[in-house]
Amino acid sequence: MTKNNVYGGFFQALFFSSSVSIPTFLLDHYTELGINQQEMMLIIHLMTEINAKSEHLEEAITRKMNIAIEDFKIMVHTLQGKGLLTVNNRKIKGSTGVYYDFSGLLDQLIELWGINEFKQMEASNSKGKAKQGKPDADPNPSAKLISLFEQELGRPLTGLECEHIEKWLTATYSDELIIEALRRGVSAGIRSFRYLDSILREWEKKGLKTRAEVEAEDQNFQSRQNRKHDKPPKGSPKIKSKYDNIYL
Structure with missing residues (x-):
């Protein structure tokens, strides 16, 4: 195989492989949301592997990022604590899997x-x-x-x-x-x-x-x-503030 054929095969494999779209606004401002570089890379991998089988997801991402499973779990927990990520269970073809929801990030x-x-x-x-x-x-x-x-x-x-x-x-x-x-x-x-x-x-x-x-x-x-509530009976509960139920 000639050198040109090797380059041609490589470029075809590179540019026709699957890709993930990351908004430029997220890349420009993720640090303002309290996301560090490693957490941002994890988010990118989760978006890339979003349709992968959940039982292999942790293994695939930790292998690509060269981190331990425990580090993966810590980062996921941290992103949840920041309100950026929600982890839900869902049924896929009769089996229960894990779904990573980025509505909070949005x-x-x-x-x-x-x-x-x-x-x-x-x-x-x-x-x-x-x-x-x-x-x-x-x-x-x-x-x-x-x-x-x-x-x-x-x-x-x-x-x-x-x-x-x-x-x-x-x-x-x-x-x-x-x-x-x-x-x-x-x-x-x-x-x-x-x-x-x-x-x-x-x-x-x-x-x-x-x-x-x-x-x-x-x-x-x-x-x-x-x-x-004219003359409420003794011991009746105090009237709540009108702001108690306000929450956006």
Whole structure:
């Protein structure tokens, strides 16, 4: 076999073999989701082997990545903890197999894309103000809020969470409303940014722009509840907060 024939056979095998499509946006931003390089490679392999028989999947991927089965399981567990991956059991032709669901990864990519769009809009608006000779009053209005959130939550915020605060400010939520939403979330023991976002959007829907207006609405809500339950019997359960069931 000639050298040219060898090259020809190799290129045909290379370019006509199966392939997997990885979104460029994921490759550009996976570190912002807290994914390290080895976890990203595992995600690519899982996407590639998604239709493989589950009983051979771990063996195939660990062999290709040159890692131990235990390392594979640890990375899968870590991705689950980050809300990026869900492992489900499903029946395939009468037998039960494992299915790896990346819906969580997709949700976080959509959220990150939205935040990036907001940042681009804000940057564009800032350029417009600069051309008009109107500099921003505060070059970093989110820094104070980020510091307060880290103090209340007792941990550093992730890059995605910091960008979420910037999105709230871009959406014209006032500092005092954002802080009040944080206070209520901490009091309820719920520290999810989606929960806080749902509270802010609920206030926006009702046209509430200040903490005083929110407190007045709470009093009206409580008064309506008291009228519905006039003189409740002693020992009856306390009326739940109207925010208890809000969760995005």
